Amino acid sequence: MRYIKEVMGIARYEKRMMGWLIDKLFSLLALAAVLTVEILYFPKDFSLYLEILIAIASGYVYYVIVNCAFLHLLNGATLGMAIMGIKTCHADKSRIRFKEAFLKALTTGLTAMDLVNSIYMLSKHTERSVFDRLTNTLVIDIRVK
Numbered sequence: 244m245r246y247i248k249e250v251m252g253i254a255r256y257e258k259r260m261m262g263w264l265i266d267k268l269f270s271l272l273a274l275a276a277v278l279t280v281e282i283l284y285f286p287k288d289f290s291l292y293l294e295i296l297i298a299i300a301s302g303y304v305y306y307v308i309v310n311c312a313f314l315h316l317l318n319g320a321t322l323g324m325a326i327m328g329i330k331t332c333h334a335d336k337s338r339i340r341f342k343e344a345f346l347k348a349l350t351t352g353l354t355a356m357d358l359v360n361s362i363y364m365l366s367k368h369t370e371r372s373v374f375d376r377l378t379n380t381l382v383i384d385i386r387v388k
Contacts (some may be wrong), residue, residue: 265323274302
């Protein structure tokens with residue numbers, strides 16, 4: 244495994260977490276925008292619980308759509324990954340397909356799946372998440388020469 248890390252330039256856990264946090268920040272901004280619009284324009288007797296639920300669902304849908312688009316258009320990098328200089332690809336460095344981009348965006352948008360990935364990566368001392376193992380992909384550091 245050490246040889247693969249050195250040859251492929253697999254991205255470190257810290258860079259992956261920072262990229263994920265940047266992506267989450269943008270989805271939280273979308274959630275805040277939706278919640279603000281709901282508070283300002285929804286009737287006053289509308290359920291606060293439903294407003295919060297709609298805002299959370301909107302933030303998740305925004306996260307999936309935007310990250311899927313970025314993953315597909317930027318050759319396997321979300322906005323956060325691009326800022327951190329990492330991308331998702333196959334072992335032969337070929338780009339991921341749209342289906343894989345959608346699956347990655349769908350699973351990383353779920354907080355529960357993020358917790359599973361984090362615990363797995365920390366407990367196994369690996370730089371590959373559950374998603375990476377299921378799709379046989381790698382997250383590589385494109386700034387490593």
